[in-house]
Amino acid sequence: MNLLVKSIKIADPKSEFNSKTCDIRIEKGSITAIAEHLTANKNEQVFEAAGSILSPGFMDLNCMIGDPGFETKEDLKTGTAAAKAGGFTAVAVQPSTKPVIHSKSEVEYLLNKAKGNLVDIYPLGAISQNLEGKELAEMYDMKTAGAVAFSEGNKTLTDDGFMSRALQYALGFDGLLITFPENKAISTKAHVNESENTILLGMKGIPALAEEMQISRDLFLAQYHGAPVHISNISTAGAVTMIKKAKKDGIKVTCDVAAHQLIFTDDLLSGFDSNYKVKPPLRSKADVKALLAGLKDGTIDAISTQHRPHEIEFKDVEFEIAAYGIIALQTALPLLLQAGLSPELIVQKMALNPRKLLKLETPVIKVGSKANFVVYNPEQKWQYTSQNNYSKSANSPLLNKELTGKVQLVYNNSQYQSYE
Known part of the structure; x- marks a missing residue:
């Protein structure tokens, strides 16, 4: 599914858009457009990300x-x-x-x-x-x-x-x-x-x-x-x-x-x-x-x-x-x-x-590159509980505590997962 991430601040020192707030379009697993204002296309999932960071x-x-x-x-x-x-x-x-x-x-x-x-x-x-x-x-x-x-x-x-x-x-x-x-x-x-x-x-x-x-x-x-x-x-x-x-x-x-x-x-x-x-x-x-x-x-x-x-x-x-x-x-x-x-x-x-x-290819937030990124809100508070703990185990001192900094979206290999 194609995706449009709106109003996102980019954190990538290898990108010309580093520290800028932009819209990012992803089609068929690749970044196809980065600009300040992109209009959503038909059959495109829109993700509003104001206040969040993409890296x-x-x-x-x-x-x-x-x-x-x-x-x-x-x-x-x-x-x-x-x-x-x-x-x-x-x-x-x-x-x-x-x-x-x-x-x-x-x-x-x-x-x-x-x-x-x-x-x-x-x-x-x-x-x-x-x-x-x-x-x-x-x-x-x-x-x-x-x-x-x-x-x-x-x-x-x-x-x-x-x-x-x-x-x-x-x-x-x-x-x-x-x-x-x-x-x-x-x-x-x-x-x-x-x-x-x-x-x-x-x-x-x-x-x-x-x-x-x-x-x-x-x-x-x-x-x-x-x-x-x-x-x-x-x-x-x-x-x-x-x-x-x-x-x-x-x-x-x-x-x-x-x-x-x-x-x-x-x-x-x-x-x-x-x-x-x-x-x-x-x-x-x-x-x-x-x-x-x-x-x-x-x-x-x-x-x-x-x-x-x-x-x-x-x-x-x-x-x-x-x-x-x-x-x-x-x-x-x-x-x-x-x-x-x-x-x-x-x-x-x-x-x-x-x-x-490890001498692996490093993702870059630029037009034409394979989409591989995370979107997170550094100020969003959330409760870490047994319901949203995805691990099979539960050995964490942070369970049932309020944490600050929430992952909202991940994208890689032409797949994405959101956590709104």
Whole structure:
């Protein structure tokens, strides 16, 4: 169906219409006209968007969808439904499934199953067989089949020699490794940030040192091999400082931060709500301030959701035995707006840079281009409830709360979905 979006402010630094308020016509999946005043054609759906913003569709670098094997947590249908409602037209899915995405057959399975969806699915292949950190997975074969990068999910490659060999191997075919920054020997079996607050709560903490030691290891290896590495979900002020220096030194490093790390702090743990149990753990206000500064100065390249769905029996238990993670696809945008991020910064960190990191084509809001965009109202308030939660899981501390910043429309692959 053809579509006319009226009176929309465009946020796309690659577009000649950036920061301008225009009407946009979409016909047969492509943008055919952009002007200040367009008259609606016959058989054209009109979407009034005064006060809203249109940007290229968001892309998530770090999303867990349980297909195959963990469909009781999330499947492709519910995962992409939640992604659409959050403004995402593309998601990179983690290999932590059953079976693990560690060969071309699993990559092909995901791509075939996701065909025809509004949301583009990009598989991340495992670095090691079965995520065990012992034998290299079939990374080259997975890349030729369609894997966009390689990850161990929320697992850390503890063997320095294995990580070194993986970087060297991936460099041979321009592969990108995505690492999770946690030194397990330092973090041990702790569950929260190490701080005065968590000590008072009687919980053993994970120090910032655990994250920063692992980042240091990966930076040394990346420098030694001249290989790129992407560090996902950094959470400490020290991590920002280290990566900023590494970039100045010419090391090929990029990184992202989870949206919830820009708002939530370990002060929220006083109620022992397991929905705040994430890894890396919620840190201090000083860390949040440093992360926001790192986003603004370009040290942090992208923002991810770290969407981790879980059945109720994994979260509605004592804090210490609860699973890590929250569902986050639908709530990333409101958190970024709450953190004070501008539309320009949001489009850079949520739409453009994620695709650039994975060497994917970046949508541009211009005449003649394929239509791939999100429309959202940054001031619209809405209630996040079980009725409008599209995920199969419900492990979010934001459920039944009023949020500000509402996705109203997403368009991609000649399909659109509105949320009025």
